[in-house]
Amino acid sequence: MTDPEILKDIVLSHYKQPKNKQNLAKSDNVFRAKNPNCGDLYAFAIESDAGMLNITHDTQGCAAAVASSSILTEMLNGLSSEGALKFVRSFRDTFLNGRPLPEDTSVELEALHFFKQSPARVLCVDIAWETVENALVRPS
Amino acid sequence: MEDIHQRISEIRSDFPFFSQEGKFKDWVYLDTAATSQKPNRVINAELEFYQQFNANIHRGLYEISEAATAAYEKAREQISEFLGSQDSDEIIFTRGATESINLIAQSWGGLNLQEGDEILVTNLEHHANIVPWQMVSAKTDAQLNVIPIDDQGNLDMQYAMDAIRGGKVKCMALVHVSNALGVTVEVAPLIQAAKEQGIFVLIDGSQAVTHFPVNVTKLGCDAYVFSGHKIFGPTGIGILWAKRKVLEEIPPYQGGGDMIRSVDFEGTTYAEIPAKFEAGTPHIAGAVALGEAIEYVNEVGFDAIATIDQWLFGRAAEIVESIDGLKRIGNTLDQVGVVSFYSDQIHPSDLATFLSTDKIAVRTGHHCAEPLMKRLGIPGTVRVSLGIYNNAEDLDRLEKSLRSAVTFLS
Numbered sequence: 001m002t003d004p005e006i007l008k009d010i011v012l013s014h015y016k017q018p019k020n021k022q023n024l025a026k027s028d029n030v031f032r033a034k035n036p037n038c039g040d041l042y043a044f045a046i047e048s049d050a051g052m053l054n055i056t057h058d059t060q061g062c063a064a065a066v067a068s069s070s071i072l073t074e075m076l077n078g079l080s081s082e083g084a085l086k087f088v089r090s091f092r093d094t095f096l097n098g099r100p101l102p103e104d105t106s107v108e109l110e111a112l113h114f115f116k117q118s119p120a121r122v123l124c125v126d127i128a129w130e131t132v133e134n135a136l137v138r139p140s
Numbered sequence: 141m142e143d144i145h146q147r148i149s150e151i152r153s154d155f156p157f158f159s160q161e162g163k164f165k166d167w168v169y170l171d172t173a174a175t176s177q178k179p180n181r182v183i184n185a186e187l188e189f190y191q192q193f194n195a196n197i198h199r200g201l202y203e204i205s206e207a208a209t210a211a212y213e214k215a216r217e218q219i220s221e222f223l224g225s226q227d228s229d230e231i232i233f234t235r236g237a238t239e240s241i242n243l244i245a246q247s248w249g250g251l252n253l254q255e256g257d258e259i260l261v262t263n264l265e266h267h268a269n270i271v272p273w274q275m276v277s278a279k280t281d282a283q284l285n286v287i288p289i290d291d292q293g294n295l296d297m298q299y300a301m302d303a304i305r306g307g308k309v310k311c312m313a314l315v316h317v318s319n320a321l322g323v324t325v326e327v328a329p330l331i332q333a334a335k336e337q338g339i340f341v342l343i344d345g346s347q348a349v350t351h352f353p354v355n356v357t358k359l360g361c362d363a364y365v366f367s368g369h370k371i372f373g374p375t376g377i378g379i380l381w382a383k384r385k386v387l388e389e390i391p392p393y394q395g396g397g398d399m400i401r402s403v404d405f406e407g408t409t410y411a412e413i414p415a416k417f418e419a420g421t422p423h424i425a426g427a428v429a430l431g432e433a434i435e436y437v438n439e440v441g442f443d444a445i446a447t448i449d450q451w452l453f454g455r456a457a458e459i460v461e462s463i464d465g466l467k468r469i470g471n472t473l474d475q476v477g478v479v480s481f482y483s484d485q486i487h488p489s490d491l492a493t494f495l496s497t498d499k500i501a502v503r504t505g506h507h508c509a510e511p512l513m514k515r516l517g518i519p520g521t522v523r524v525s526l527g528i529y530n531n532a533e534d535l536d537r538l539e540k541s542l543r544s545a546v547t548f549l550s
Contacts, residue, residue: 012549015490038489038505039519061519062487063549118493 002107010111015063020073024058031135033127037120040065042127044073046135052078055132064115064124071108072128085136092129096122144451145532147444152529154179154436168500168534173319173347173478173507173525175369178433182372185432189425197424198398198415212424215431216414222434223364223381224355230387232417233427236378237346238268240365241313243380243417244342245272247390248363249311252340255281257310260303260339262287262295262325263515264318267508269344273313285309289515293323293470297330304333311340316348320507320523321470322453322478324348331361340386346370350527351449351476353442362386368426373433377426380417387413394419445528449476452526452535459539460524463546469521480507480521486549488522494545500538 024030027045034041040061047054055076059069075091076084091109094101101110115121152158157169157177169177189211195204197212213228220228234240253259259273263286270284277283285308287300303309312334317324327343334341342363345354349366356364363382369375392399392410396419401409410416437445456479460468468481482488488504495502505520506513513520524538 039510039513040487040489062489064489118496121489121493124489 002110004114006107007111007114010108011063011067011114014067014070014108014111018057018059018066018070020056020077021058021066021070022056024056027056031131033131035061035065035123035127037123038062040124040127042069042131044069044128044132044135046132048081051080053081053084057128059128062124064112064121065128068112068125068128071112072132074108075106076132081136085133088129088133088136092126092133095129096126144447148448148528148531151440151448152531154181155529156180156183158529164499166499168530168537170524170526170530170534170538171501171503172350172527172530173322173370173523174503175375176350176372176527177529178374179372179436181436182374182429182433186374186425186429189428193428194425196421208424211428211431212422215427215434218431218434219379220381222349222438223379224353224357225381226357227384229413230381230384232380232382232387232414233422234365234378234380234417235376235423236367236369237344237365238272238367238378240363240378240380241268241342241344242272242275243393244363244365244382244390245276247393248340248386249273249276249280249282251390253277253280253282253310256308257282258285258303258308259283260285260287260300260309260312260314260334262300262314263289264293264295264315264321264323264325264512265313265509266315266319266344266346267510268346269313269315270511273311282310286511289512291469291516293318293321293512294474295325297326300330301333304330304337304339307337309334309337309339311342313342314344316343316345316354317351317476318509318512319347319478320509320512320521321480322347322475322525323470324474324476326474327361328359331359335360347477350437351445356381368430368433371430371433372436373430374423374426377423377430379430384413387417392416392419396420398422440528448528449526452528452530453477453479455532455535456524456526456538459535459542463542465546465550466542469516477526479524479526481524482518482521483546486546488520490549491522491542491545494549495538495541498537498541498544500541502538 024045030045032043043058045056055073057069115125155177193208195208197209216231217228220231288296341361343361345366350371368377399419401411460466460481465483466481492504503523
């Protein structure tokens with residue numbers, strides 16, 4: 001178990017300087033979602049080059065929403081569609097169903113698990129993963 | 141009044157939540173606009189009802205049922221008096237303000253609204269005073285007309301008056317005090333103008349009745365609603381007051397037992413008011429406990445409540461205004477009970493999560509008033525809402541935690 005202060009710092013750094021974030025106004029294949037509780041907006045553009053995914057996002061929201069979107073892109077970029085889908089399903093299964101974290105879990109994913117302490121914030125993290133899961137199972 | 145802090149301390153000791161030894165010992169509760177904590181006498185009234193008086197009301201020809209009925213009807217009298225109604229049959233027990241508004245929208249609106257009619261609401265409304273009107277509009281082809289507000293939540297009174305006199309508005313449904321901003325709407329001149337035009341007027345007093353005395357007879361509206369749980373009563377019980385003439389004219393909202401005079405398969409004769417609108421077994425213990433909550437408010441007195449409200453609001457507003465980067469919404473003079481604010485840099489949910497780790501309960505988001513947040517151009521606010529049991533230490537802890545949160549999250 002990593003020191004909670006380190007996990008907080010990871011979330012904050014992804015929130016303040018999110019990775020793979022850009023304006024998606026001109027992108028094709030954008031998948032959007034809205035958190036019904038607070039109105040936060042999630043957006044992901046999914047491209048594939050030589051079988052490898054390149055996901056960018058433009059999520060506007062709280063630290064959990066932005067950090068989750070940022071970490072998601074870091075975890076999935078470079079994977080195949082099938083590999084990414086497997087990764088997303090595995091993360092959601094652990095995150096939503098309260099299963100213990102596997103030993104080899106990256107510290108970034110562990111940081112997202114930090115939000116499980118507050119049931120209301122679980123959704124903030126999960127919407128990003130749910131949106132991308134739905135996008136990956138849907139043929140574009 | 142004696143020393144204000146001494147009085148708050150006495151009031152606070154009436155609320156067992158604050159002296160608990162349970163999991164939420166030492167929490168600072170600043171979410172009273174969502175639901176208030178309950179004084180001992182309200183909790184005891186509900187307990188005592190179930191322990192000593194529990195029987196179904198009306199029709200029971202034995203003494204326990206008669207006692208339960210008497211307790212239930214006494215609560216109706218207490219609430220009638222509290223609202224300044226001249227006739228306790230005009231008090232209908234519902235599940236809450238939401239059900240009260242739905243009842244009026246469906247029963248009055250279904251009977252009286254038609255294509256081309258307008259329902260005048262404000263941009264401050266809670267969803268409970270928007271959605272029921274949209275539902276009846278879909279059936280009747282009436283439409284909503286929304287009174288705009290300025291950036292501080294003040295109503296455009298000229299727009300309201302023009303709409304009222306424009307000939308299309310058939311119904312006006314106004315919030316008395318905004319749940320999201322604490323802004324008090326000056327309803328009296330609007331009601332007067334509306335009644336001159338024969339417009340039906342409903343006032344949503346959910347956030348008002350805890351803070352200042354309301355007299356429906358003097359206001360001159362047709363219906364007034366509030367929820368019990370926001371005024372120290374139990375959840376699941378609320379009030380619709382409406383003029384006898386209105387209640388007698390409109391059809392029942394729900395059918396069932398207790399709301400009938402006679403039933404056969406060819407047809408049913410409805411009971412007189414208030415029974416006509418209280419189908420099924422009501423929340424008897426809740427009504428009795430709400431009566432007790434009203435007595436509690438009467439005992440504390442609105443003079444003391446106003447003094448405490450003013451101090452709490454002033455201190456909370458001062459805290460928010462003294463922290464760089466936080467923007468408070470509203471003018472001081474016409475607000476009560478709620479200090480709502482936001483930051484351009486920090487998301488409200490992140491502030492609330494930080495405060496929660498310091499055991500401080502506030503609410504964030506759109507506060508069931510999405511159209512209001514859209515108008516203000518923000519996703520939501522952090523809302524500190526105050527009750528007469530909040531003390532100086534609560535607000536000192538809020539200040540300390542807010543300062544740390546802003547430093548940490550900026």
